[in-house]
Amino acid sequence: MANRKRIVKELSDVTRSPPPGTRVQLLDESDVHIWEVLMDGPPESVYVGGHFKIKVTLPTDYPFKPPLLSFTTKIYHPNVSNDDKGSMCLGMLRSDEWKPANRISAAIEMARNLLIAPNADDAVEVSIADQFKNDRAEFEKIAKDWTKRYAGKA
Amino acid sequence: MAARGLHTVTIAFPDPALHELHSDDFEQVSSDISFEYDKRDSIRTLSTNTVSPGDDVSGLLYVPTLPPDAITQCKEALAIHVPDNATTRNNLPEERYELIALAPWLSPTCTLALLDAVTDDPIRAFLFYIPNDSTVQPPPMNDPSWMLGENGRWKSRYRFPVYALPGMTGSILMDQLDLYSGNVSQVPYGPQLASTFGSDSYVRLFTIVDTGDRSNLPSLWIFLLIVLGILIFVVGMTSLAMHLLQRRRRTLLRRRIANGQVDLETLGVKALTVPRELLDQMPVYTYRADQRASTQLPRDPEQTPGNNLLMAGTIHSDPPISSPTHPTLAPITTHHSVAYSQDTCSICLEEFQPGTDSVRELRCKHIYHPECVDQALLEISSLCPICKVSALPLGYCPEVITNAMVRRERTIRTMRERVAAEAAQDQRAGRGHVHRRVSPLLPEGLRAMLAHERAVVQSSPMPGDVELGAVSGQAIPPAGTVPRQQSSDGCPPDQTLSRRERGRQRVLAMLGIQREAEEEAIRRQEEERPTWRRVAGRIFPALA
Numbered sequence A: 001m002a003n004r005k006r007i008v009k010e011l012s013d014v015t016r017s018p019p020p021g022t023r024v025q026l027l028d029e030s031d032v033h034i035w036e037v038l039m040d041g042p043p044e045s046v047y048v049g050g051h052f053k054i055k056v057t058l059p060t061d062y063p064f065k066p067p068l069l070s071f072t073t074k075i076y077h078p079n080v081s082n083d084d085k086g087s088m089c090l091g092m093l094r095s096d097e098w099k100p101a102n103r104i105s106a107a108i109e110m111a112r113n114l115l116i117a118p119n120a121d122d123a124v125e126v127s128i129a130d131q132f133k134n135d136r137a138e139f140e141k142i143a144k145d146w147t148k149r150y151a152g153k154a
Numbered sequence B: 001m002a003a004r005g006l007h008t009v010t011i012a013f014p015d016p017a018l019h020e021l022h023s024d025d026f027e028q029v030s031s032d033i034s035f036e037y038d039k040r041d042s043i044r045t046l047s048t049n050t051v052s053p054g055d056d057v058s059g060l061l062y063v064p065t066l067p068p069d070a071i072t073q074c075k076e077a078l079a080i081h082v083p084d085n086a087t088t089r090n091n092l093p094e095e096r097y098e099l100i101a102l103a104p105w106l107s108p109t110c111t112l113a114l115l116d117a118v119t120d121d122p123i124r125a126f127l128f129y130i131p132n133d134s135t136v137q138p139p140p141m142n143d144p145s146w147m148l149g150e151n152g153r154w155k156s157r158y159r160f161p162v163y164a165l166p167g168m169t170g171s172i173l174m175d176q177l178d179l180y181s182g183n184v185s186q187v188p189y190g191p192q193l194a195s196t197f198g199s200d201s202y203v204r205l206f207t208i209v210d211t212g213d214r215s216n217l218p219s220l221w222i223f224l225l226i227v228l229g230i231l232i233f234v235v236g237m238t239s240l241a242m243h244l245l246q247r248r249r250r251t252l253l254r255r256r257i258a259n260g261q262v263d264l265e266t267l268g269v270k271a272l273t274v275p276r277e278l279l280d281q282m283p284v285y286t287y288r289a290d291q292r293a294s295t296q297l298p299r300d301p302e303q304t305p306g307n308n309l310l311m312a313g314t315i316h317s318d319p320p321i322s323s324p325t326h327p328t329l330a331p332i333t334t335h336h337s338v339a340y341s342q343d344t345c346s347i348c349l350e351e352f353q354p355g356t357d358s359v360r361e362l363r364c365k366h367i368y369h370p371e372c373v374d375q376a377l378l379e380i381s382s383l384c385p386i387c388k389v390s391a392l393p394l395g396y397c398p399e400v401i402t403n404a405m406v407r408r409e410r411t412i413r414t415m416r417e418r419v420a421a422e423a424a425q426d427q428r429a430g431r432g433h434v435h436r437r438v439s440p441l442l443p444e445g446l447r448a449m450l451a452h453e454r455a456v457v458q459s460s461p462m463p464g465d466v467e468l469g470a471v472s473g474q475a476i477p478p479a480g481t482v483p484r485q486q487s488s489d490g491c492p493p494d495q496t497l498s499r500r501e502r503g504r505q506r507v508l509a510m511l512g513i514q515r516e517a518e519e520e521a522i523r524r525q526e527e528e529r530p531t532w533r534r535v536a537g538r539i540f541p542a543l544a
């Protein structure tokens, strides 16, 4: 199907000019459907200094269905599920908002922007979102602590 | 059932060994010249095995004989009460006529021996009497005198009913058995009977036990059966009515789909795909970007106002391939006006190569490589990947409209109406806030959607009361009709549309965004229905 051609094109585009602070590679050279994104914590965010791994899984009917983003590095963030999946699902990543014209690089950029500015109104972790809204200092303290503890090494 | 009476008569019938017998050969002898005896109210039932009220319990009356190896004491005890010539098996024809046994109630051992002695006979009942001159009813069933030393367990051992008669009745019958055991000439009025029935006839006693009236009182079972029958009838009629109602609803839905009032897929009622034959009728032509500069305006700009503003490309088409049977498919002209700036296929992200790439145009005027979009339309969804407008012809109706589809469509319609009505109320009351008055009955998703939708309504500058009143008051067209109106002529939202129309469209478009979530929730609800509800749904399709 056209699907593989497109994925290869996107992959070559994104490796040539990745979004700032990220590196993209295939998790397994033989499978273009699973990407690994290495994302440095953006300097303007509380995650600065951290190195996060994000697994991008492309469904078989990509680009008609959105890619699945999951943080394999533990992260304290209202929009990332605090479980072994670490999934992120909002905005363009939702199947009803996804358009085939969207690119994976845009999804990666959106993830990066969410590290800079979490979206507490559309959170998966409600308690973290509450803390983010009402006790910013404590939120930043824990987020920095987790970053140091889990995302320290590159 | 307790026996209510005992009737004994004399009958005459030819010797079956000499004649071929018919049922009407058995004749009751007139009571003037024979024995007839009726006993009411003093019969005691000891066991009712196999007998129900109204059953015919009758047979030739006889005295059982103890087997040769029986205890001598029993034989002697029996001999005391049984006259020498009383009718026994030997005085009856070989044929297995139904019999009724009569014997005195002796010691437990001897009584049990008597009961055992008849088990091979075709007997319908056993009549016992305590050998005394009593004329009153024998003691009740559970009296110790009937226990036979084993707590009355004997009753369940024999497959015939057992009755007890007053002593006097027993001995009267026994004496008569003594008279009616020989050949015709030896019984009372023998010569007279012999001349009537023939000298080789049998004249014997025949006993009928009155077991009560069958129709006297319907048993509990019959009552329950009647109730059950009524219940099944009611359920059946309700089910039938509901099936008819549901069929009507399916027909109506089909009609509304055909009229273009409902779009199943855009509504999220049913995921549709494009059948191959319809796909083949959708226009395919060669992309000609060289035409882009020399944009050809439509001949009549009045008909498509605003078209020229966003006109980006005009495309030459291949020879027409559309079928006239589907008038809703845009008929292909030599030039195609493309309302959107489309130089890239948004599925493969490759630029269209002018002159070489062929493109498939959907109803919404979006173009793709056929090799990119066809598979998706055939297998995944009939919606345009970009604008989510159905690529199927207006009014396309799938072959089968299921009850589930009817149900979903109703649910979604109700939801939309409720949301629109609430929005209208708020608007009418002139309230400015978004998060108020969200009914606690609404599911979470709907509540969010409601809030979202209110935000849109209230941020629009129009005076809302009239517009939204109209929205909630009329049947709401599904969200799917909105983008279709915008795009069917290849135009962006029409500037000349009334503000009311635009406000309404915006509300509905916002509702449409929740489509997949809604669809998902409803489908999950459907799947989680327990089996009994699914069965109930089959029987009562209008439920749920």
Ligand SMILES: [Zn+2]
Pocket: A002, B345, B346, B347, B348, B349, B350, B368, B369, B372
């Ligand atoms: Zn393509």
Ligand SMILES: [Zn+2]
Pocket: B362, B364, B365, B366, B384, B385, B386, B387, B388, B389
């Ligand atoms: Zn479209």
